[in-house]
Amino acid sequence: MALISIKQLLNSPAPVPGAVARGWIKTRRDSKAMSFAELNDGSCRESLQVVFPRGDAAFDALLPQLVTGAAVEIAGDLVASPAAGQKYELQAKTVKVHGGCDAEKYPIQKKKTSDEFLRTVAHLRPRTNKYAAMLRVRSELAFSIHSYFRANGFTYVHTPIFTASDAEGAGQMFAATAFDLTKLAGIPKTENGEIDFSKDLFGKKVGLTVSGQMEGEALALALGKIYTFGPTFRAENSNTYRHCAEFWQIEPEMAFYELADDMALAEDFIKTITKDVLQKCPSDIELFAKYVEPALMDNLRNITENTFERLQYTDAVKILEPVNDRFELKVKWGVDLASEHERFLVEQHFKKPVILYNKPKEVASFYMKLNDDGRTVRGMDVLVPRIGELVGGSERENRLDVLEKRMNDLKMKVEDYQWFLDLRRFGSVPHAGFGLGFERMMMLITGISNIRDVTAFPRVPGYAEF
Secondary structure, eight states, rough: OOOOOOOHHHSSSSSSEEEEEEEEEEEEESSSSSSEEEEEOSSSSOOOOEESSSOOOOHHHGGGOOOOOOEEEEEEEEEOOSSSOOOOEEEEEEEEEEEETTTTTOOOSOOOHHHHHHHHHHGGGGSHHHHHHHHHHHHHHHHHEEEEEEEETTOOOOOOESSOTTTTTOOOOOOOOOOTTGGGGGGOOOSSSOOOOOOOOTTSSSOOOOHHHHHHHHHHHHHHHEEEEEEEOOOOOSSSTOOOOOEEEEEEEEEEEHHHHHHHHHHHHHHHHHHHHHHOHHHHHHHHHHHHHHHHHHHHHHHHHSOOOEEEEEHHHHHHHHGGGGGGSSOOOOOOOOOHHHIIIIIIISSEEEEEEEEEGGGGGGTTBBBBTTTTEEEEEEETTTTTEEEEEEEOOHHHHHHHHHHHTTTOOOGGGHHHHHHHSSOOEEEEEEEEEHHHHHHHHOOOOOOOOOOOSSSTTTTTTO
C-alpha cells in the first residue's frame, strides 16, 4: 500500500479519519492542555500541524522524544483546523518514534542560519525550508526540460562521461585513469619518462567530459534534433559564485539549424521552462521571493515577458567603451566580455535579457563557424539579470577545409579529431547547438546567489565533502 504524503493530506478534499502522517518534527510548543508539533516530510513547503493531548500518560511519556529533528509516524484524525492559515490539523492518537534526535546538538534549528554554515552540514540542510524548496524546484525544472524537448521532437541521447576529446579546447579536463596512484613506482612510463597511457585501461589518455557537444553533433547528424542532459566537469580553479567543478548541462544539437534558429530556440526554451516552474511550484517560488531575492518575481517576468535583445559583439563594445570607468576590465574590440560587462548590458542598458552574437574568433571555441569577415564567428551567449551568461552556443563550422585550418592555427592535434572531421567529410550540413548550465538556470529561477546552494552536494575547488 502506497504511503500517503503530507502534501496529499493537506490537499485532501475532505477530513480523513484514521490518517497516518510520517516525517520530521520541525518545531513543538506546549500549552497546559495541548502540545502542537509541525511535521514535514519534504513533499511540500507546508507542514502539518499535529495536536497531542496533555495529561495522557502515554503521550506525556513520549513528549521528551518529540523534539526538532525527530523522525516520527503519527496516526490520528485529519480534521478541519480552527486556526487561521491552515486547512487541516492532525489530532494524534498514537505515535511511533522512528529516529530520535538530540535537540541540543541538532544543527538545523528554527532560527536563521547562514548559507556558509549550512554548506558544512550539507547532509542535513535539505531539512531546512529553503533547501527543501530548492530541491523540489530542481526536480520540477529537470522534468520541464525533458518535457520541452519531447514536445518539440528532440531525441534524448546519452554522451560519454569518459572522453579523449576536449570539446572546449581549453585543456581544463580532469584526468581519469585506472592506474593505482598510490603506487607511483608501478605506473608504466615511456622512454621520455612520461606516463604511458597506452597501457592504461582505455589505451590512451582520457578525462571526464567538459561537454557532450562533439558526440552530440555526431548524433544530430543522424537523428536531426537531439539533446543531452547530464553531468560535466571542469578542472578550473575558479572560486566565483557561478562556477562549479561538477555541474549538470543541457546541450541540444540540431541539424539544418543556423545561428538565428539557435538563438530563437534558446529564447523559447528558457521562457517555456521558466513559466512551467512558476506554474508548478508557486509555494516554493513564493518562499524564494519572500526570503531570498525580493526582486525575484520582477526578474522572472523580465525573462518571460520580453523579447530578448539581439546584440552583435561589435555593437556591444560601442555601448561599453564610453562607460569603461565603471569596469575593472576595460573594454576594447577583441576583449572577451566579463560578467561585469554582461550584467551592465542586461541590467542597466537594455534592462532585459540580451543575446550577444558574432564574437571575435580569438575568444571563441574552435568549432564555431567563421563569418565571411574572417574576424568573427557565429557564436552566441544568452545574458540574463544577476548571472550574466546563462547559455553559450553557436552555429558549428560545417566546412572541412575551414575547420582544419582553424584547428591547425590553434596548434591542436588534428589527428585526435579525425572522427569529428569525418562529420564534415561525409554528408555535412549546417547545424547548431548550445549549452545551458542547469545550476545557473536554478540560480535564475530561485534567486539564490551562489551556485554552491543550488545543488545538494557542491563540488568546487578545495571542497569535495560528503
